[in-house]
Amino acid sequence: MLFGALQAFYGPAIPALREEFGLSPSAAGLALSAHFVGGVGGVLVFDRLYGRTGNRRMLGASYLLMALGAAGFALAPNWPLALAAALLAGCGFGGLDYGLNQLFAVGFGHRSTAMLNILNAHFGIGAVLGPALIGAVGAEHYPVVFLVFALANLPLLFCLRGVRDRPPQPPQGRAAGEVSGAAARALRSVLAVFVVLYVLHVGIEAGVGGWEPTHLESVGHSAGIAATATSVYWLMMTVGRFLVAPLALRFSPQAIITVSCAGMTVCLLLAAVPDLAPFAYAGVGLFIAPVFPTGLPWLHRAAPHARRAGALVIAASLTGGVVAGPSLGKVIEWSGVRAVPLLLAAVSAACLAATLWLTRATRTKPATRTKPATRTKPATRTGPVT
Known part of the structure; x- marks a missing residue:
């Protein structure tokens, strides 16, 4: 806190x-x-x-x-x-x-x-x-x-006494340096798309937080309603994370993030309707809430040997917060403030596309079924078990 x-x-x-x-x-x-x-x-x-x-x-x-x-x-x-x-x-x-x-x-x-x-x-x-x-x-x-x-x-x-001083050992298997060339290229692609997903989703988060009041006032809402709606947007992000916590025990991270990206895309499109905009922005806050915390365990499972993967996406999220304001401001100068939700909806659709690609790229192949071994007669015990 x-x-x-x-x-x-x-x-x-x-x-x-x-x-x-x-x-x-x-x-x-x-x-x-x-x-x-x-x-x-x-x-x-x-x-x-x-x-x-x-x-x-x-x-x-x-x-x-x-x-x-x-x-x-x-x-x-x-x-x-x-x-x-x-x-x-x-x-x-x-x-x-x-x-x-x-x-x-x-x-x-x-x-x-x-x-x-x-x-x-x-x-x-x-x-x-x-x-x-x-x-x-x-x-x-x-x-x-x-x-x-x-x-x-x-x-x-x-x-801090309850914090383990050393990280747990990585899962057994090939070391990071022993990954084949094809696997290394696939891993780099997965990390790159995770970085894109984090940059874009933080851009949406910062874009709504920064431009929602201006957009609401431009479509006829009072300054008081605009300020209150923005506070509700941030509040819904907090509520959304509490709501997702029990769902995360039943559904996979990729399923949660897919629904989140689809939901915030729909809400941003609805925000282009003036009367619905304050409620739609609250929906954006609710749906965008789980993306950041839910993506990290997915990333660690998808790239268990890439120790720096978490640092890359967290640094990308902070960078996205810095870049989002001026970048969106330049586009708004050309298109006008009323286009804010549609611009952000396009970015949200890109987040959804990145999530679907990652879901396919990180899907584990089912194990090949093998013929069950022939049952044999147990050997006769001739001495003590050691």
């Missing part, structure tokens, strides 16, 4: 940041960009050290980086130092993003998909409560919120 709240603090604090440091809107928005850039760096560093340095030490370092960065952001006397602190907090954020998702993906066996959805649902709770907290105390008091966040991270350092 703290992890989710940190990402959500920056946006509501922008008015106070602009007044305190004399910033333009785009300059104030660099705080969140610095946070995401640091997040990508944290993912890559954690992945480099994964398996070499103990998991408890890496998670503890991530908590400390988030705490130091948040405290630095609260106390920074000028904007360059504030950006550096946001970058530092982002490094801890990225390390924790990769570390917790990686550990949950491999640590709970067949329950990993359900547990990942519960983990990410609590991230969503933090993301919903973070802006509410800033709003309750007032944006001008954002330093107090960041300092309290920094202090709240420190007790977590004493809660």
Whole structure:
């Protein structure tokens, strides 16, 4: 929950940041960009050290980086130092993003998909409560919120004894270096499509969150309804992950993600109808919710020897969040705000196509049936069994 709240603090604090440091809107928005850039760096560093340095030490370092960065952001006397602190907090954020998702993906066996959805649902709770907290105390008091966040991270350092310090051994079979050329090419294709799926789905998530209020106002809804509908969208993402957790024990990840991509495509098409748009966006939040946490166990089963696969897709998801805003903004300049749901529906359809391709590419072939062995007469026991 703290992890989710940190990402959500920056946006509501922008008015106070602009007044305190004399910033333009785009300059104030660099705080969140610095946070995401640091997040990508944290993912890559954690992945480099994964398996070499103990998991408890890496998670503890991530908590400390988030705490130091948040405290630095609260106390920074000028904007360059504030950006550096946001970058530092982002490094801890990225390390924790990769570390917790990686550990949950491999640590709970067949329950990993359900547990990942519960983990990410609590991230969503933090993301919903973070802006509410800033709003309750007032944006001008954002330093107090960041300092309290920094202090709240420190007790977590004493809660790491339940984490296994080393990753479990990979499944028996060929080592990663012994994979045949054809299998290696197929694995690279699977990883590439997983990366595409994650970049596109995070682009949809960020695109709806960023442009839903503008689109709703452009089709005749009031600013209050637009803001409320956007909050409901984020809330439905959290609800969706809790709802999927029990379903993940009965249905495969590929089935869940296929239904999710199809559902959000339909909802985005319905969002083009002005009267239905607020409800349709809520449906998008519900359907997109399971994609990120459900895809990771599927990836680990599809590429058990590709240790860096998780880092690739998590870094891709963070990159997708950075790229989505300006990319979608350029397209909207050409097509107009009313085309937002249709543009995102096209991206969602690409997610569905990628999911169907991955389902086919990672489908395990059934074992060849063999003729049952001829039953033989058991040998006569002549001595003690050893």
